[in-house]
Amino acid sequence: MATDDGTRATKGRAPHRRDENARLAVLHATDDLLVERSFNGLTIEGIAARAGVAKQTIYRWWPSKVDILLDTLIEDAGRQLPVPETASALENTRRYLRALARFLTKDPAGMVLLALIGEAQHDPAMAKTFHERYLDPQRQTEREMLQRGIDSGEFSPALDTEAARDALTGPIIYRALTGAKIPRTFIDTLITNTLEKHLA
Amino acid sequence: MATDDGTRATKGRAPHRRDENARLAVLHATDDLLVERSFNGLTIEGIAARAGVAKQTIYRWWPSKVDILLDTLIEDAGRQLPVPETASALENTRRYLRALARFLTKDPAGMVLLALIGEAQHDPAMAKTFHERYLDPQRQTEREMLQRGIDSGEFSPALDTEAARDALTGPIIYRALTGAKIPRTFIDTLITNTLEKHLA
Amino acid sequence: MATDDGTRATKGRAPHRRDENARLAVLHATDDLLVERSFNGLTIEGIAARAGVAKQTIYRWWPSKVDILLDTLIEDAGRQLPVPETASALENTRRYLRALARFLTKDPAGMVLLALIGEAQHDPAMAKTFHERYLDPQRQTEREMLQRGIDSGEFSPALDTEAARDALTGPIIYRALTGAKIPRTFIDTLITNTLEKHLA
Amino acid sequence: MATDDGTRATKGRAPHRRDENARLAVLHATDDLLVERSFNGLTIEGIAARAGVAKQTIYRWWPSKVDILLDTLIEDAGRQLPVPETASALENTRRYLRALARFLTKDPAGMVLLALIGEAQHDPAMAKTFHERYLDPQRQTEREMLQRGIDSGEFSPALDTEAARDALTGPIIYRALTGAKIPRTFIDTLITNTLEKHLA
């Protein structure tokens, strides 16, 4: 509300260019339909109808339905999945993994992430975009989270952050992909096994 | 019961004569096309054309392309991914995880598994079948591998086989899903971290 | 009745070759289905199912569904549509045309004839067979009916039997084809207009 | 109303823009293919391919191939088969019947009419549409042609126009349906027999 964030929020009516209302209607319709009908039931025509928007308006701004989902994911993940920086590295990691588990199993945006991981298996070109726009930056963020622990002396420099990141997030994401529960103790055990020997 | 030769099945009365050549042609064509064109480029019409088979012949025996892939996966995974039983439980596990990594990154059938995990994110009904026909039995097999270590006294009874299985396979599968390398040291570290404290 | 007509009539049980029960079951099933579902709804598979007969058994004896219909038509038309020979040529003609109108509008076999006339418009090869096996002999029979009137002196030798035949049967068949009623007076007027000036 | 240029149609409000080129391409392709391959060899896929049009474009505007043929028939019959009004009623009738015979035996659109009469025998629902859209109006037009002769005093009021129409057109159409020749003398005889006694 306060300082008007870049896009200008179309107060009253759009000035002349891209219709912000249409953009939001598309993103919300996509989210809703993904939850209701799953990825395979999600079609551009369905999104257009639900959003009350012409198909061409979607194609003007997004190359495919995957790109719409990527946009919602990046917006939502940035908001729902920040890396905590307030406590110790160990505790930050624990909090982050718990948030990740919650995000994947409870948040509709988590379903978007799972769907995109799925689609990456089906389309190599899409996989490339997905890596560039989401997976690689996300991985980098997570490695930095661990790296900060090394830098502060909390973790041993011998810790392989790349390997540790996958040892920690891999089981959580795999459980989400297979619809399995992810209890706190499961996360705690992962952290203990992966990080305890590197604690100073 | 007694002399039961190879084919079995047709005891007493012919099950009305499915063409084994057609069945194999479809499975092989599907495998080939998945590698060549990816899951999204895989069509029933394409499979039929490549296999030299009528579309209806496919629909007669498989409800969808996913079911064809499941059949090839189950056949190939059974062959390529046996649980070793010759060495210690620890060593068997190591060998199994290495075979899994190789299967996922090198074997065409590993690509089938990744594609099916992907599709399970897009279609809940398919996910159910996939769990029943592949994931659940596979998970059970893997848990039994660890359980035999407990039974023989090699692992502590405190080992949670369900959690350990996911801590071991989760990172490997996640790396395969994201196209990352899976070096031996990565696997060895997983095993060490997950199992060492439960070694007798 | 008397001297056993060639086929031998399968008393008790077929002697060795063609199964007369199957033949009749096919003919009856075809007739029934034509009435129930119309020509376009008539399929070899449907006939086989209704007759309780294998598809191959039909193909063994008839090249197509049209040939089955031709068989039933020839059998039924011969029975239902004899040329009367008992009265004067004029009266015989009147009776024949009335029987023709009744056959076409009331008898299921009349529907077979209309269907075959229809199919002849759709398939030139079929039209040829149809002419050879039904239309030409039938036309010949009808011309002979008129010719007998000339021979006996009842009609003038100037009567063009070919043209008269079509002037008489054409309107009746056309009305049947268009589902129109064919009252007696319509037939009587046709006869009067076509034949009266050639009456001796 | 005033300056109305060639295309007209879109007055006031666009009827939402059907592609006239596509429409004509379909009608012509259908005509051509009917002549080349007969009704049974005519397929929607074949028409689409020949017309260079997507199958869906055909289905958007026509429910079936029969409806395409009806459209071509109505357009062509209106053009090729006008009721002459310049001479006496008797002469107009003669000219009309000659044009009808020529239309049925020489004009490709005549083949369309024969095919549709044929198809009406195979499909009751189609027969209904065919009557409503072509046969009934056509019959009405032909009766009016005769009625004008009565009105002008050329024909006796006792003339049954319905019966006379069928007595005249029935034999011509029947001959066309059976592939027979239709010489002028045949038509002249029909006219003489049917109408002479009603001439004033």
Next chain:
DNA sequence: CTATAATCGAGACGGTACGTCTCGTCTTTAC
């Protein structure tokens, strides 16, 4: 009194066309 040969029910098979769905492009009209 076998065997041989043809028929029969059953139904899988390679095909073709069906009518539907959704894609991504395009064109028109209105604001």
Next chain:
DNA sequence: GTAAAGACGAGACGTACCGTCTCGATTATAG
């Protein structure tokens, strides 16, 4: 120059029948 509307070419979907082809099993004659 963006937007709603929607026709268009393209092509895969899953279904219905086509006509051909085994596969046992049945059964009357011919050896």
